[in-house]
Amino acid sequence: MRGLDDTDRGIVRLLLEDARRPFSDIAEEVGLSAPAVSDRVDRLQEMGIVRGFTLDLDRSLLRAGVPVLVEIDAEPGRAAAVRDGLADADAVEHVFRTADGRVTVTATVPQAEVSDLLDAHVDLNDVDSYEVRLVADSEWTPGLGTAEFAPECAECGNTVDEEGERTVLDGDSYYFCCGSCESRFVDHYESLKEGA
Incomplete structure (x- = not known):
């Protein structure tokens, strides 16, 4: 590979x-x-x-509310549910989930309506507390640097290097560190598929 x-x-x-x-x-x-x-x-x-080609909107030229940064402390074990709920909201541009159970969101909302945004997209029982900050400006500058291609083995979790394998199953790519991991994964995948 x-x-x-x-x-x-x-x-x-x-x-x-x-x-x-x-x-x-x-x-x-x-x-x-x-x-x-x-x-x-x-x-x-x-x-x-490369997962797709996106459009970068200059929201400063549009009237849609005020840009905010919302930091949410989720209840234990509920950060992923909070993230998933907010990721579907039109007003939300970015959602980040940290390892310590915090979800940070950038969004553009009508003034004083962050609570409405949360209420519409998140089970508030999943939220311990949240803090809202107005965003003065932002810049998105994605970069590649000297990054190496290093996916995780779908079977064992090891890092896949150039000697690894790639398999496409039902349109999804899976990476493996070795042929035996690939074989075990494919066998298990196909047995689950047959049983479905």
């Missing part, structure tokens, strides 16, 4: 700057042909590194 090389990183950096950039422009920057760039982007999507 092939990992990321400098050309892949260059393509991702250029797409992060402008996801609508033509492959021919990217090809000039990275020293490949446009079809080769297209093939690499397809491979990055198959690997799950």
